[in-house]
Amino acid sequence: MLSTPGFSSELRLTSDDRPTLAASPMARERTAARGGKANAKAGGTKQGGAKASNARGTTSSAAGGRGGGRGSSGGGRRRKRCGTFGRLIYWGFVLGIWAVLGVAGLIAYEASQLPPIQNLAIPERPPTVIIQGTDGKTIATRGEMGGASVPLRALPPYLPQAFVAIEDRRFYSHFGLDPLGLARAMFVNLTTGRLREGGSTLTQQLAKNLFLTQERTISRKIQELILSIWLEAKYSKNQILELYVNRVYFGAGAYGVEAAAQRYFGKSARQITLSEAAMLAGLVKSPSSLAPTRNLEGAQARAGVVLAAMQDAGFISAEMEQAALARPATLATGRGPDSAGYAADWIMEQLKAAIGPIEHDVVVQTTLDPALQLAADKALKDTLAKNGKKYGVEQGAIVLMDTNGGVRALVGGKSYEESQFNRAVTAKRQPGSSFKPFVYLTALERGLTPETIREDAPIKLKGWKPENFSHEYRGPVELKTALALSLNTVAVRLALEVGPDEVIKTAHRLGITSKLEPNASIALGTSEVSVLEMVGAYAPFANGGVGVTPHVIERVRDASGKVIYAYDTPSRGMVMAPPHVAMMNRMLQETLITGTARRADLPGWPAAGKTGTSQDYRDAWFVGYTGRYVAGVWLGNDDSSPTKKAGGSGLPVAIWSEVMRAAHKDQPVVALPGAGNYTPGTVPSGEVPDEPVVTGGPQAPADKKPATLDNWLLDKLFGRG
Incomplete structure (x- = not known):
């Protein structure tokens, strides 16, 4: 290896040769330590020179310390700030990594709670039910989506x-x-x-x-x-x-x-x-x-x-x-009444029974007449708006039905948007005297006639004292008069005479489906029923004695137009003999002529019906009919609180008249079955009553008393002839 005279062949840098701005205390300590070791190796011969050198170094250090103290202190502060900033960056970076890992883990966890991506699919759109009226126009839609899907391009x-x-x-x-x-x-x-x-x-x-x-x-x-x-x-x-x-x-x-x-x-x-x-x-x-x-x-x-x-x-x-x-958007003027929602809800219940689970879009054609639905809705709303507060009435319900049982209009309350509870179908209320036709029919079927005499007088049954509305008593009266004037004492006597159980059988035969209590008060309508039931049970009076099943669905089609259901009128057969139909129609027609429903207004049409008012004026009813339609009206409060003397002969009759006028407009007049064919004072031929025939009235022999219930009971008990 080549060498140069006067130079060592090994070049090394000592700590003294390294440039520095200001040594840190730790660096100075390490340098001093290394210097001490080197001096120890050098031997004692050099101690004097080292001391002199150290003395000079000390003097220089002191001078340097005096001259460079401020500069060294400022550099330390800068290094401290740089170190703090660096640590912030470092820990920020570390925390950022952990945050990313945490978010990734959270996302991975939430993803694991979902079905596997490869199995995910857009859920099928739930089926839509389009409900149409008799005119073919949509009156309501049902289903979770409530409408058909439309392509974006359309x-x-x-x-x-x-x-x-x-x-x-x-x-x-x-x-x-x-x-x-x-x-x-x-x-x-x-x-x-x-x-x-x-x-x-x-x-x-x-x-x-x-x-x-x-x-x-x-x-x-x-x-x-x-x-x-x-x-x-x-x-x-x-x-x-x-x-x-x-x-x-x-x-x-x-x-x-x-x-x-x-x-x-x-x-x-x-x-x-x-x-x-x-x-x-x-x-x-x-x-x-x-x-x-x-x-x-x-x-x-x-x-x-x-x-x-x-x-x-x-x-x-x-x-x-x-x-x-x-030209801002406005609501359609021809939009149907919101009361159609009550009918639509009932239709959905009937639809499940007719076709089972609904898995595809269907179109339901109904018996509902949109014009009559609107008329019924308006009649109820207008009446409650005008007189509801005055009479303490908050709610009402209407059912309009043809004589075959097809529901033409159904209103379950004054506002579907405010309350979806269906008071026409679901609610059960006491019908009051509107239940009495079933009592009188039961009596006629056991041989009595409209001219049969019964006593209108106070009666007491185990502490119960049924009274007439007027608190007056007429004595011996014909049944047709007692029914027209709604005399409670006569109705109770008749119920006891034929038996409450028999009255219940008659009501169920005609179409009442609710449970009825077999007691004497059944004559006054104390068992609760729905408006739909009552209207359906009155239909045999209007159609000549044929039992009907209230229905609203005519047919159901799928999306392709194929008929998957059609209503096949289930014949319930004759539930009432024609002679009894004739007698009941004569009696119930009298209610509108001289009785409690004299305010009924249906010009040119023979009509019949019965009012009803429950205890404390909690419920007000009128159910009436012609040879073409049957309609029932109920007014009251959802909590069964008493009204301010709202009786069946008032607001319900007025609403019924308005709805029925709309239904019969431009319709040819139809007579009530048998109403003009009955001869007073005769018992229908061929009828063999279950109980002994009790005759009386104007045709009774002059030497006998009228066959009142009291006299009849005495005859049965003591053999009086």
């Missing part, structure tokens, strides 16, 4: 654009999650101090509607995000948008644009205008509070916001926006 282009503009402006550019929209929503919520925006994309909303519940939790939000990304990967944007508009809720029970368009505008979604499209898009933010059926002004104001968003997004021009604002 809709006006501004309809889906309205949803994109107001709900998800970057729908066509994001991957299911919109970071900008989410950040904006967080900023708005933080600055306003309340939750005003959600930041969910249309895809996220669809994922929630299809697969998840409506609860607001972090878990559900993460699952929503996972599913929205899956939807974006599997389906095109237009497919996602089509699914969305056909599944979203629009309020008032309408799911999907078709159901909403029919519900609010009375037309298909294919035909709606720009202003109507804007209103529909605006509803999804708050469908319950913005539904135009309850908040039209709010829905119109929200539609204006949507139109502005559409113009800002470039979907419509400023001129189109102004034109739409000038």
Whole structure:
């Protein structure tokens, strides 16, 4: 190896040769230690020189310390700040990694709670039931979605654009999650101090509607995000948008644009205008509070916001926006009454019994007449609005039926939107004196006649003292008069005479299905029944004695038009002999001529019926009929509280008259069966009563007393002849 004279062949740097700005105390200590070791090896011969050197070094250090003290201190502070910042970066990086791992683990866990991705599929749209009236027009839709699905290409282009503009402006550019929209929503919520925006994309909303519940939790939000990304990967944007508009809720029970368009505008979604499209898009933010059926002004104001968003997004021009604002969307004027909801609910119950589980879309053709449904709804609403407070009446129910049992109108309350409880079908109330025809029919079937005499006098039964409404008594009266004037004492005597059990058998034979209590008070209608039952049980009086089954479904078709069910009138046969039909019609007709229903107004039509008022005026009834229709009206309160003396002869008769006038308009007059063929004072030939015939009345021999119940009982007990 080459060497140069005067230089060592091994070049090394000592700590003294390394440049430094300011040595740290620890570095100085390490240098001093190494210097001490080197001096020890050098031997004692060099101690004097070392001391001199150390002395100079000490002097230099002291001088250096005085001159460079401030500079060394400032450098230490800078290094301290740099060290703190570095540690913050380090730990921030570490925590970030753990946060990512934690989020990833949480996402993995929530994903594990979902079905395997390869097994995921869009749930089948629940079947829709379209309910049509006798005119073929839709009166209601039922099912979870409530309307048919409409392809996106069949809709006006501004309809889906309205949803994109107001709900998800970057729908066509994001991957299911919109970071900008989410950040904006967080900023708005933080600055306003309340939750005003959600930041969910249309895809996220669809994922929630299809697969998840409506609860607001972090878990559900993460699952929503996972599913929205899956939807974006599997389906095109237009497919996602089509699914969305056909599944979203629009309020008032309408799911999907078709159901909403029919519900609010009375037309298909294919035909709606720009202003109507804007209103529909605006509803999804708050469908319950913005539904135009309850908040039209709010829905119109929200539609204006949507139109502005559409113009800002470039979907419509400023001129189109102004034109739409000038003609805001309104509810369809020809929209059916909300009371059709009561009938639709009952139809759904009947439908399950008719065709079983509903697995596909079906169209139900019914016996309901939309015009008569509207007339019945109006009659009840107007009467309660005008006189309800005066008489302390809050609710009512109406059933209108043809003589074959087909229900033409059914109103289960004054407002379906306020209460879906069906007072025409489900509610059971005391019918009062409107139940008496079953008592009188039972008596006629045992040989009595309308002219038979019975005593109208006070009666006491084990502490019970039934009284007449007027608290007056007429003494011996004919049955037809007793029924027309609704004399309670005569009805109770008749029930005891024929037996309460026999009265119940008669009522059930004619169509009452509720349980009836076999006691003397059955004559006064103390057992509870429904309006539908009563109307059905009166139908044999109107049709000549044939038992009917109240029904509302005529036929059911599937989506292809194939008939899968048709009502086949189940004949219940004759439930009443024609002679008894004739006698009952004569007696019940008298109720409208001279009796408690004199206010009934049906010009030109022979009609009959019976009023009813329960104890303490809790229920007010009138059930009446012609040879073409039977109608029943009930008024009262849901809690069975007493009304302010609302009796059957008042408001119920007035409502009945209005409904029946609408039903009989332009109809040819039909006579009541047998009403003009009965000869007073005779017993129908061929009839063999179960009990001894009790005759009397004007044809009784002059030397005998009228055959009152009291005299008849004495004859039976003591053999008096």
